[in-house]
Amino acid sequence: MTRTPAILVLEDGRTFEGAAYGALGQTLGEIVFNTGMTGYQETLTDPSYHRQIVVMTAPHIGNTGVNDEDNESRQIWVAGYVVRDPSRRASNWRAQRTLDDDLVSQGIVGISGIDTRQLTRILREGVMRAGIFSGDALAPVQELVERVRSGEQMTGAHLADEVTIPDEYVVEPPAGVATIAHVVAVDLGIKAMTPEMMAQRGIRVTVVPSTWTADQVLAKKPDGVFFSNGPGDPAAAERAVGVLRSVLDAQVPFFGICFGNQILGRALGYGTYKLPFGHRGINLPVMDRTTGKVEITAHNHGFAVDAPLDGDSVSPAGYGRVKVSHVCLNDDVVEGLECLDLPAFSVQYHPEAAAGPHDAAYLFDRFISVMKGAR
Numbered sequence: 001m002t003r004t005p006a007i008l009v010l011e012d013g014r015t016f017e018g019a020a021y022g023a024l025g026q027t028l029g030e031i032v033f034n035t036g037m038t039g040y041q042e043t044l045t046d047p048s049y050h051r052q053i054v055v056m057t058a059p060h061i062g063n064t065g066v067n068d069e070d071n072e073s074r075q076i077w078v079a080g081y082v083v084r085d086p087s088r089r090a091s092n093w094r095a096q097r098t099l100d101d102d103l104v105s106q107g108i109v110g111i112s113g114i115d116t117r118q119l120t121r122i123l124r125e126g127v128m129r130a131g132i133f134s135g136d137a138l139a140p141v142q143e144l145v146e147r148v149r150s151g152e153q154m155t156g157a158h159l160a161d162e163v164t165i166p167d168e169y170v171v172e173p174p175a176g177v178a179t180i181a182h183v184v185a186v187d188l189g190i191k192a193m194t195p196e197m198m199a200q201r202g203i204r205v206t207v208v209p210s211t212w213t214a215d216q217v218l219a220k221k222p223d224g225v226f227f228s229n230g231p232g233d234p235a236a237a238e239r240a241v242g243v244l245r246s247v248l249d250a251q252v253p254f255f256g257i258c259f260g261n262q263i264l265g266r267a268l269g270y271g272t273y274k275l276p277f278g279h280r281g282i283n284l285p286v287m288d289r290t291t292g293k294v295e296i297t298a299h300n301h302g303f304a305v306d307a308p309l310d311g312d313s314v315s316p317a318g319y320g321r322v323k324v325s326h327v328c329l330n331d332d333v334v335e336g337l338e339c340l341d342l343p344a345f346s347v348q349y350h351p352e353a354a355a356g357p358h359d360a361a362y363l364f365d366r367f368i369s370v371m372k373g374a375r
């Protein structure tokens, strides 16, 4: 196999030479690492990774190929892909193509042969901007560093409208499962498994674009409203915060995941902040502070809610008492919020677990209980 050179350039000027992987060319983005040992297809197609170059700490990527069933959205969203050792062949009974096929056909610029352990240790000092360059995009390093430094920052980025669907669609419960509730899910970058997990439990889910107003959402007379995961800085999501406040004012039950948790935090009047290097992986320990039970959970977040951990606090925006319901045991980051005077709760991690362990699936049942309780 001929090796086509590629270079990864960090904004601090450090460089890594490797081989081109996927499409040739140039890509810029925020570089982040993911510690999942499995689930590369779900990671690549998670819209929350829009504008991010993803480094996989698992050394061998592509072993099981890709298929049409495990995509979490309509396309690959990562801005670039950094791996140590791409599998030379895909071997799985469900594989329809190789990962390389999809990276090339979707124009995703990647790099392989990188010491991802060394790179991850650098990124643990703090995430930064980076670029991958190959083919005609190669140039003297100083020029490449300049291109990386001219790239956009994730802080302040409003990205949900770039990944949301243009038109609403409905996910019905499967045959044989009775419909017990109707939820409007606002797509801020939703993963396919989320409405699926709701539908399996009898929820009819209308997924709607991020641009919908509160009037449009509430006109559907839903039993509950859901805000999804999604890319970008929650501090730049003014419109979503406004829509959610109208939902809370109307006392309609609410559940949020990841970006949705950050939007609930903001709607309640708390701030959000950027984590030094984020949580991205499928084996992070989270404690449910109501039961003391620890769950192993899937994460993908670079920002977090700044709410007091001790005792219940009072929402600075006037929505009553709020409890930090879940916390990450690695670093005490807020991983869940529960309103004690309103039918609303959210988690920062991913109970839909695609990919990931299913420890947190009970949260979808909790959403149903909250909707029943509000009737």
Ligand SMILES: NC(=O)CC[C@H](N)C(=O)O
Pocket (backbone or CB within 6 Å): 048, 228, 229, 230, 231, 232, 233, 234, 257, 258, 259, 260, 300, 301, 302, 303, 304
């Ligand atoms: N997966 C998500 O919803 C991510 C939320 C937000 N973009 C963050 O990085 O924290």
